Amino acid sequence: MIEISNLTFGYSKNQLLFKDLNLRLSKGHIYGLLGKNGAGxxxxxxxxxxxxxxxxxxCKVNxxxxxxxxxxxxxxxxxxxxxxxxxxxTVSGFVxxxxxxxxxxxxxxxxxxxSDFDVPEISKIKHLSYGQQKKIMIAFGLATNTSLLIMDEPTNGLDIPSKVQFRKAIAAALNEDRCIIISTHQVRDLDSLIDVVLVLDQQEIVLYKSIDELQEMAISRGEASAKLDMEVLFNSAISGHK
Amino acid sequence: MNNTFNLSRFIKLFKRHSIANYKPYLMLLLILIGGLSIALGYTSMNANSFISIEQYTMFQLCLFVSAPIFTAGIFAELGSQSKSISFLMLPASNLEKWLVAWVYSFVIFLVVYIACFYVVDAVVLQIANASLKQPQKLVNIFDPKHRLISDLVIFSLLHALSFFGAVFFRKHQILKIGSLLLVLYFGMIYVNAAVLTAMFNTEVNVGQLFSSVSFIDGNDYYHINESPIISSASSYIFFIVAGLIWSATYYRLKEKEV
Incomplete structure (x- = not known):
C-alpha cells in the first residue's frame, strides 16, 4: 500500500528531517502517527x-x-x-x-x-465554525472511499461529543481495502481507535507496533491492565523506555 | 486512465474553478470597467478630438496594466498553505490545472477586456460627441494601422511573466511581479541604450525597445528604423519567449511543494 524507501528529506540541505527512512504500511489498518510538536x-x-x-x-502509494x-x-x-x-x-455545492x-x-x-456530526446541510460553508468545517472535511474524506485517507491533527477544533462521533465514524469507515493514517499529538483522542502505533521522535520511527503486540508485551511484563494507555505508551516510547 | 489530459476532467475542473472564483472575478470585472471608464473619460475630456489613435492608446495602456494584475492572482490558491493543499491534492493533472488558469487569464481575460473596452468606449463617445465639433467613431482595434498583433505579442509576454510569478511567488504576487516587470523593462532600456551608445560612439536617442534609434553626428541628424524583417522577427522571438515562460510555469507548478 505505502512503501517508503530510503527517504531523505529536509527543508534545507544542512538540516535533514529524515535520513534513509524506510516504512511499509498496508491496507486494512488505522495507523496512529504520534509525536511531539516538531517531530516531523x-x-x-x-x-x-x-x-x-x-x-x-x-514514497509510493499503490x-x-x-x-x-x-x-x-x-x-x-x-x-x-x-x-x-x-x-x-454551500455544503451541497461543494459536493x-x-x-x-x-x-x-x-x-x-x-x-x-x-448528520451524525449535526452539521446543517443547507449552510454556506464559510458561515460555519472551524469545528463544523472540519467535520465536513472529515465526512467528505470518509465518503470518497479512497484507499488511503490521511488526517493531520483531525481532532483539533472538535468538541468532546464530536470526538466520540469521530472515533465511531472512522471505525465504521475502515475496511480491507483502506488504510487510514491519523497524526496527532493529542494521543488520548486515538484511544480504542487505532490498531497500529507509529511514534516519531527526533526524526526517527521509535515505535512501530500493533496494539495487539503492545498488549501482549504488557501482559508478558506482568502488567495486568488489558487496556493500553496511549499517553503512557507515547511517553515511554519517546523517553526510550520501550 | 489518461494521467496527462482528459477533456471531461478538464471541463469538471473548469466548472469547479468558475464556481469557486466567480465572486472575485465579478469584482475584478467591475474594477476593470471602472478603470476603463476613468481612463477613457479622462482622455476624452482632455483631448480636443477623441480620435481613434487616442482611443487605441488607452486600449493598449489599460490592457498592459490590467493583464498582469489579473494574471498575478490566477493561482491565488498557492498563496496559502491550506488552499495550496486543496488545489494540489484535487485529482486532476498538473496540465489540466495549468490550462484552466491559462484559459481564464489569457483567453477569457482578453475576450472580456475587449468587450468591456468597447462598451465603455461607446458610452464615453456618446458623451464626448455631444461636445465635439466633429463627432468621432468607435475605434476599430483590428485596423492594421494599430498593429494589434504586435500588442498581443507584448500582452503574451507580460502574461507569461505574470503567470510564472503567480506560481513562483508565495505571497504579494502583484507587488512582486509589478516590481519585476518594471526592473526588467527599465533594465533592458538601460542596457539597450548603453550598447547602442557604445556601437555608435555617440549619445543616442532610443525609441521603443528593439525598434528605431536616432543620434546626432556633427551637424547631421540620423534616424534609423529597423527593417520589416527584424520587426516581424522580434515579434516571433517575443512570442517564443512567452511560450518558454508558459512551459516553465507548468514545470514550476508540477514541482510545487507545500
Missing part, C-alpha cells in the same frame, strides 16, 4: 501525499510515485490537513463541484456522517 509528523505525511519531494529515496501527483494517484488518496480550506459555497473527482464517492455516506 506533518512533513512525513506530506511526503506520502506528494506535497513535498524527497531529496533521496521515494505502486504509484507520490512525486508525480497524477490523477490516478490523487483519486485514491484524500488528505485532511490541520488547517483546512473549503470554498465559499456537486468536488465529489465527481473521486470515482468511489458515496454521497449517502457523506450526508449520513454529516
Amino acid at each position: 509528523k506533518s512533513t512525513l505525511l506530506r511526503n506520502i501525499a506528494g506535497l513535498l519531494h524527497p531529496r533521496e529515496g521515494h 505502486g504509484l510515485s507520490a512525486d508525480s501527483r497524477t490523477p490516478a494517484f490523487l483519486q485514491e488518496l484524500f488528505f485532511i490537513p490541520e488547517e483546512l480550506y473549503l470554498p465559499d459555497v 456537486k463541484s468536488t465529489a465527481h473527482f473521486y470515482p468511489k464517492f458515496d454521497e449517502a455516506a457523506f450526508y449520513k456522517v454529516l
Whole structure:
C-alpha cells in the first residue's frame, strides 16, 4: 500500500528531517502517527501525499510515485490537513463541484456522517465554525472511499461529543481495502481507535507496533491492565523506555 | 486512465474553478470597467478630438496594466498553505490545472477586456460627441494601422511573466511581479541604450525597445528604423519567449511543494 524507501528529506540541505527512512504500511489498518510538536509528523505525511519531494529515496502509494501527483494517484488518496480550506459555497455545492473527482464517492455516506456530526446541510460553508468545517472535511474524506485517507491533527477544533462521533465514524469507515493514517499529538483522542502505533521522535520511527503486540508485551511484563494507555505508551516510547 | 489530459476532467475542473472564483472575478470585472471608464473619460475630456489613435492608446495602456494584475492572482490558491493543499491534492493533472488558469487569464481575460473596452468606449463617445465639433467613431482595434498583433505579442509576454510569478511567488504576487516587470523593462532600456551608445560612439536617442534609434553626428541628424524583417522577427522571438515562460510555469507548478 505505502512503501517508503530510503527517504531523505529536509527543508534545507544542512538540516535533514529524515535520513534513509524506510516504512511499509498496508491496507486494512488505522495507523496512529504520534509525536511531539516538531517531530516531523506533518512533513512525513506530506511526503506520502506528494506535497513535498524527497531529496533521496521515494514514497509510493499503490505502486504509484507520490512525486508525480497524477490523477490516478490523487483519486485514491484524500488528505485532511490541520488547517483546512473549503470554498465559499454551500455544503451541497461543494459536493456537486468536488465529489465527481473521486470515482468511489458515496454521497449517502457523506450526508449520513454529516448528520451524525449535526452539521446543517443547507449552510454556506464559510458561515460555519472551524469545528463544523472540519467535520465536513472529515465526512467528505470518509465518503470518497479512497484507499488511503490521511488526517493531520483531525481532532483539533472538535468538541468532546464530536470526538466520540469521530472515533465511531472512522471505525465504521475502515475496511480491507483502506488504510487510514491519523497524526496527532493529542494521543488520548486515538484511544480504542487505532490498531497500529507509529511514534516519531527526533526524526526517527521509535515505535512501530500493533496494539495487539503492545498488549501482549504488557501482559508478558506482568502488567495486568488489558487496556493500553496511549499517553503512557507515547511517553515511554519517546523517553526510550520501550 | 489518461494521467496527462482528459477533456471531461478538464471541463469538471473548469466548472469547479468558475464556481469557486466567480465572486472575485465579478469584482475584478467591475474594477476593470471602472478603470476603463476613468481612463477613457479622462482622455476624452482632455483631448480636443477623441480620435481613434487616442482611443487605441488607452486600449493598449489599460490592457498592459490590467493583464498582469489579473494574471498575478490566477493561482491565488498557492498563496496559502491550506488552499495550496486543496488545489494540489484535487485529482486532476498538473496540465489540466495549468490550462484552466491559462484559459481564464489569457483567453477569457482578453475576450472580456475587449468587450468591456468597447462598451465603455461607446458610452464615453456618446458623451464626448455631444461636445465635439466633429463627432468621432468607435475605434476599430483590428485596423492594421494599430498593429494589434504586435500588442498581443507584448500582452503574451507580460502574461507569461505574470503567470510564472503567480506560481513562483508565495505571497504579494502583484507587488512582486509589478516590481519585476518594471526592473526588467527599465533594465533592458538601460542596457539597450548603453550598447547602442557604445556601437555608435555617440549619445543616442532610443525609441521603443528593439525598434528605431536616432543620434546626432556633427551637424547631421540620423534616424534609423529597423527593417520589416527584424520587426516581424522580434515579434516571433517575443512570442517564443512567452511560450518558454508558459512551459516553465507548468514545470514550476508540477514541482510545487507545500
